Amino acid sequence: MEKAKADNFSITERKDFILTKGRQKDQLRCGEDSIAGVVSQRACVYCGARVVLNPVTDAVHLVHGPVGCASYTWDIRGSLSSGSDLYRFSFSTDLKEHDVIFGGEKKLTLAIAELAQKYNPKLIFVYSTCIIGVIGDDLEAVCKAASKKYKVEVIPVQSSGFAGNKSAGYRAACDALLRLIEPKTIEPGFYKEKRKKSINYLGDFNLAGEVWIIKNYLKQIGIDVNVAFTGDSSYEALKKATGASLNIVQCAGSMIYLANKMDELYGIPYLNVSFLGIEDTAGSLRKIAKFFNDLEIMRKTEELIKNEKTKVSAVIQFYRERLTGKKAAIYVGGGFKAISLIKQFKEIGIDVVMIGTQTGRREEYETINDMVDDGTVILDDANPSELEKFMMEKGAHLLVGGVKERPLAYKLGMAFIDHNHDRKHPLSGFVGAVNFAEEVYSTVCSPVWNYVTGTGAAFPAPQRAKII
Numbered sequence: 018m019e020k021a022k023a024d025n026f027s028i029t030e031r032k033d034f035i036l037t038k039g040r041q042k043d044q045l046r047c048g049e050d051s052i053a054g055v056v057s058q059r060a061c062v063y064c065g066a067r068v069v070l071n072p073v074t075d076a077v078h079l080v081h082g083p084v085g086c087a088s089y090t091w092d093i094r095g096s097l098s099s100g101s102d103l104y105r106f107s108f109s110t111d112l113k114e115h116d117v118i119f120g121g122e123k124k125l126t127l128a129i130a131e132l133a134q135k136y137n138p139k140l141i142f143v144y145s146t147c148i149i150g151v152i153g154d155d156l157e158a159v160c161k162a163a164s165k166k167y168k169v170e171v172i173p174v175q176s177s178g179f180a181g182n183k184s185a186g187y188r189a190a191c192d193a194l195l196r197l198i199e200p201k202t203i204e205p206g207f208y209k210e211k212r213k214k215s216i217n218y219l220g221d222f223n224l225a226g227e228v229w230i231i232k233n234y235l236k237q238i239g240i241d242v243n244v245a246f247t248g249d250s251s252y253e254a255l256k257k258a259t260g261a262s263l264n265i266v267q268c269a270g271s272m273i274y275l276a277n278k279m280d281e282l283y284g285i286p287y288l289n290v291s292f293l294g295i296e297d298t299a300g301s302l303r304k305i306a307k308f309f310n311d312l313e314i315m316r317k318t319e320e321l322i323k324n325e326k327t328k329v330s331a332v333i334q335f336y337r338e339r340l341t342g343k344k345a346a347i348y349v350g351g352g353f354k355a356i357s358l359i360k361q362f363k364e365i366g367i368d369v370v371m372i373g374t375q376t377g378r379r380e381e382y383e384t385i386n387d388m389v390d391d392g393t394v395i396l397d398d399a400n401p402s403e404l405e406k407f408m409m410e411k412g413a414h415l416l417v418g419g420v421k422e423r424p425l426a427y428k429l430g431m432a433f434i435d436h437n438h439d440r441k442h443p444l445s446g447f448v449g450a451v452n453f454a455e456e457v458y459s460t461v462c463s464p465v466w467n468y469v470t471g472t473g474a475a476f477p478a479p480q481r482a483k484i485i
């Protein structure tokens with residue numbers, strides 16, 4: 018491989034996917050497949066699809082492939098349910114060498130039959146994995162035949178791991194959801210007449226009950242959530258998705274495709290929102306209230322924001338005083354979260370010195386570029402070497418990321434915050450902003466850093482602040 022030439026990248030082909038604000042005028046390249054041979058932090062197509070569909074609580078999730086792909090079981094993910102817990106299982110056809118040679122359709126047919134009889138579900142998602150893309154099993158035909166035979170909706174998810182990147186998996190999941198919610202006949206005017214002050218909440222997976230926090234805020238201002246995609250959702254609720262007058266989209270990376278499709282097919286408009294941090298939560302509630310153009314909703318919204326801000330402001334100030342001047346590195350899945358995190362860190366006095374995503378979109382990177390200070394490194398589809406290099410160079414005290422980034426931070430002697438689907442504490446809404454500040458403080462100021470030789474500095478032991 019050609020030797021690295023520039024000062025801020027180590028693999029020549031990665032040059033255009035990394036920029037330092039203020040030093041380069043070029044646009045960041047993004048939205049492309051990972052470069053072969055680079056150990057990308059990105060998840061595969063199947064993983065992208067699974068992360069979106071997994072929180073459908075009463076569905077059977079059947080992974081057609083080797084058992085290793087089916088690792089999402091029980092409490093590996095933080096999505097909670099108010100009803101069924103069928104989604105917490107992960108079923109696999111457990112393909113072996115013999116099946117790879119002679120085909121896995123028979124095994125898949127038998128697996129669906131067994132699951133249909135044992136659990137009597139209304140919905141089965143069948144995920145394609147890498148090997149299925151290679152051997153060419155006809156998922157569509159097997160699922161169709163099983164649907165007919167067992168009177169259950171069996172939906173194939175075309176998510177062969179290597180066929181693109183995580184974004185392709187999001188799209189495969191959205192296509193599966195569209196098959197589920199598509200009404201058979203649409204009479205003109207039907208949706209307009211039926212809709213009330215009811216919305217669908219797209220791109221929240223109910224980690225640690227986050228959907229419930231936002232539902233509660235919306236209820237207080239007079240708006241119902243018809244169904245969340247897909248946190249704490251069910252087969253029946255998803256079927257009725259067209260009963261809403263508005264879609265709000267939190268995780269745009271995974272759900273913007275579905276929002277656009279629902280706008281196109283059913284005339285349901287959408288708004289981009291974020292309930293991460295105080296500023297974005299307040300802004301998003303106001304945006305929703307404005308959409309309905311109802312004075313009572315607007316009044317209740319302002320009242321709620323005022324009350325919630327009063328509850329949390331002293332606590333945020335407590336942490337802000339102790340964290341000001343610290344530096345954060347961000348590496349998360351999508352752009353919406355990265356943008357909200359910049360604002361959230363500002364709320365607690367922390368500067369962002371490195372920021373990247375797995376699947377950020379051009380417009381999101383432009384927003385990020387406008388928000389960060391000169392000298393901040395922005396990177397798309399990073400690998401561990403790049404993360405290490407820039408975090409060390411920039412003197413980050415903290416990394417925010419997911420399960421794949423955690424060991425890297427700890428090996429570097431750096432504080433870490435889990436902001437992915439594995440976590441068990443809510444980070445949404447006003448209450449989430451407090452949890453976030455508290456967690457940042459606890460990890461950055463942990464006395465453990467006194468015992469490692471890394472970037473960790475000697476900070477005082479954490480004290481807990483009380484919400485007043």
Ligand code: SF4
Nearest residue numbers: 061063086146147178
């Ligand atoms: S689908 Fe492919 S890349 Fe994804 S977990 Fe399975 S084997 Fe790995």
